[in-house]
Amino acid sequence: MSSKILLVLHSHIPYVKRQGRWPFGEVWLFEAMAETYIPLIQAWIRLKDAGINNSLSFSFSPTLLEQLKSTYIQQEFISYLQEREALALEDERYYMSRGEKDIARMASFYRRFYRDTRRDFIIEFDKDIVGAIKRVQDKGRVEIITTAATHAYLPLLDSSGLEYQVQWGKRVYEHYFDREPQGFWLPECGYFHGIEDILIENSFKYFYVDSHAIEGGKPIEVFSEGGEETEVEIATFARTGLSTYRPYRIKDKEITVYGRNSMVSHQVWSADYGYPGDPDYREFHKQDQRSGFKYWKVTDRRILDGKQAYNPDQAALRAKQHAVHFVKSLEENSREARKLGFTSPSIVGCYDTELFGHWWWEGVSWLEEVIKEIHLSSELELALPYEVGPAKHEAQVFESSWGMGGKHYVWDNNETAWMWEIIKKAGKEYEALKKFADGSDVHRLAVCQALKELMLIQSSDWLFMVSNNLTRDYAMKRFFEHYTKLLRLSNCLRSNKIDKEFAKWLYQIEYEDDFFNQILPGGLI
Amino acid sequence: MKVLLFSWEYPPHMFGGLGQHVFDLSRFMAKQGAEIHIITPRVENYPDYQEENGVHIHRVGSSYLEGENFKSWTFRFNSDAIREAVNINSRIGGFDVIHAHDWLVAYAGRAVTKIFEIPLVTTIHATEHGRNLGLHNRMQMEINEIEKNLALEADRVICCSQYMQDEITSLFGRPRNDIVIIPNGVDPDVFLPIPENSRFNISEEDKVIVFLGRLVPEKGVWYLLNSFPQILAEVPQARLYIGGKGPLLAELKRLTQKLGLEDNVVFTGFIYHEERNFIYHKARVAVFPSLYEPFGIVALEAMATRTPVIVGDVGGLADIVEDGVTGLKVTPANEEELVRAITRVLNDQILADKLCNNASNMIASVYNWEVIARSTIRIYEQALEQKGKKLFNLG
Secondary structure, eight states: OOEEEEEEEEEOOOOOTTSOOSSSSHHHHHHHIIIIIHHHHHHHHHHHHTTOOOOEEEEEOHHHHHHHHOHHHHHHHHHHHHHHHHHHHHHHHHHHHTTOHHHHHHHHHHHHHHHHHHHIIIIISTTOHHHHHHHHHHHSSEEEEEEOTTOBOGGGSOHHHHHHHHHHHHHHHHHHHSSOOOEEEOGGGOBOTTHHHHHHHTTOOEEEEOHHHHHOSSOOOOOOOOOTTOOOOOOOOOOOSOOTTSOEEETTSSOEEEEOOHHHHHHHHOTTTSGGGOTTSBOSSOOOTTTOOOOBBOSOTTOSSSOOBOOHHHHHHHHHHHHHHHHHHHHHHHHHHHHTTOSSOEEEEEEEGGGBTTTBTTHHHHHHHHHHHHHHOSSEEEOOHHHHOSOOSEEOOOSBOSSTTSSSTTTSSTTTHHHHHHHHHHHHHHHTTGGGGGSOHHHHHHHHHHHHHHHHHTBHHHHHHHHHTSSHHHHHHHHHHHHHHHHHHHHHHHTTOOSHHHHHHHHHHHHHTOOSTTTTTTSOO | OEEEEEOSOBTTBOSSSHHHHHHHHHHHHHHTTOEEEEEEEOOTTSOSEEEETTEEEEEESOOOOTTSOHHHHHHHHHHHHHHHHHHHHHHHTOOSEEEEESGGGHHHHHHHHHHHTOOEEEEOOOOHHHHTTSOOSHHHHHHHHHHHHHHHHSSEEEESSHHHHHHHHHHHOOOGGGEEEOOOOOOGGGGOOOOSSOSSOOOTTOEEEEEESOOSGGGOHHHHHHTHHHHHHHOTTEEEEEEOOOTTHHHHHHHHHHTTOTTTEEEEESOOHHHHHHHHHHEEEEEEOOSOOSSOHHHHHHHHTTOOEEEESSHHHHHHOOBTTTBEEEOTTOHHHHHHHHHHHHHOHHHHHHHHHHHHHHHHHTSOHHHHHHHHHHHHHHHHHHHHHHHHHHO
């Protein structure tokens, strides 16, 4: 029997719609759409058309789904693509006039890339990326799963917050995909004892955790962007003797847990020997001063000066070589597992979707090559979770995450402790408001909006940005603004100031933070 | 006009000059008929709400405890300040303007004004870059970022001197035209009361030189002390009073010993109110040889007590003092000039009287809280007008 490869891609962008465009805000979403989601879906359609097994678990956060579904975002995305195309054309002319042919050629590539993406987005996707994903799921071997409503970091949330995050994760999924989600992606693989009960209540069948959650030992550190002045707390986990080569049933519970395979993750993520740092790949951090386009290759990832011009053919060749190498490692890994006595081991690879294409420009081609190579391998086979389960063995899982240190450090540290206090206060504030939902339509709408603001406050993104000192001010501004909105809603409801002016303001913020709209008023919890 | 001020300092919660500034500004604006509310941190044994001098004081959150993570405390205070602002705003039927003082209240100011569509005015009293003569660590860079966004987002920015206007423009890129200079003020009445029995024993022959301020390098007090033996050589009755506390204290005391000045130099510790007035009352000259000074309120206070001043020719001090007219200026860190200026004032009573008279007239006309309060209200009106137009155009 061949080894089963379970590939999981988790996609998420915080809710940035109508909250600034550049340098912080909607452009994050547009970049992911153009560089990751569209090319990736196209690759998956190509694989399917070629008769290749392209099994994939594909997680989409509800905030991302809602934004991709928004006609405003769809229109703005088209303008964004037009702007990029025009900028690339300017660059092409500029570098041509200076005789820098390599750069000009790359600018010309970008011009065509954005032109073609716009055409495909309008014609092939009918501007609806979610619709395209749905078709891929309905007609193929792709299983879409859901996650927490606004990607909250669940292990530290209060119980009502947890319920909202899980329930709304499920409802939004059902709204867009017309079926019940089977799997749940724990944001950041954040697990604690008890979360499975809420997942079971909502009829989820499985979820994923990081390898040390099952096997114990030293956590693999994925995000290595720690602040230089912060001391990371590395959690220690006792060795359990269990293995991620098989799924487990959580002890005494009817739910399956899959553990990430550490080798498979490391190979791709590691800053030291992961693929994306290869000298031939496109450099992410250096941008053209005029246009922001990236024209250089990594060259030497330790230094930012002296980058050489990017060569797409060379990079494509490297991506192919790396794919072959990766599949060889998978084969070795699976032989290793057999030696340990697993007759049909499963190997789980979990990644952030945006790694492919956005962060690692060649990542989509690499992934496509990997799928093809696995298809050719006699030892490996891509599979979906239900083809591996149900789990026969039981396990207890450690409280953990896939973040630095293996536990909650990235989202809960000296820099963010005050944010958790506010998150908890906001939760209490909302609980006290629920009783007003029985009032007039405006009352009901105000309570719905308060729930949305609460869930936006709970997004793990703000904590992550503050911890890592990345776009920190944007994160704090958003955090405080949603909190202020919640307090204003609460104040007006409690003091019964539900007048015309309030209604006007309410419609305005409903327009600003407008997700879960079709389903919220009828389904308020 | 209903105005909300966010300030992390307000009497009795005082660290630097910020608390005094907000205290005076608010009571003088209230005197002119504005409804002024202040949200500030809680202080032990002080009420959560208090009306004083016509100003509504609201104290929220917890008072800062030594050793606590300062940033966390600050942001938590901002969240409590927001909650209070939302409640008061609805109770009083809406603020016309919100005025945030310095980065410590930046997020409260930005969030409340954005969500309630109220104009935001901010006073940048000093910058992190200026205070530290550059940005040297993560915390300083973060504060700089917060100051920058506050300065860029506010409808109007107020600063206290030409020097600060230049700094805000060059550091944060806010155009000069958007930044209004309103100087700090001083209320001469505050300096009148003198204790019947002072703890300081100053004889009539003593020629007292006084320095008041935080004992930190940027205040230049080290140079003053180091040059004191030369002053003594020329004026044997000279006595130096150093008032204030700070990280430099131990080093200054060591230097005093090394120079053998124990009998001629007095470290008073932190002094204020009547004791401070007493020292000024006795002093022949006040010296503020700063290396960095956004404004220099101490110089104005000394002027209000009719003490001649000598200042470092830097920042706001350079704006306040006209050399040879309202005081004397020296090049920062230049001991030779310092000695010459001090001995001149101590030995030339005609010069000293002239400097005092001119300075005192200037205080009454320019650095007068009534004038400042009026100018500030005028800025509020402009911000309101500006915001109204913007909203109208959007609508």
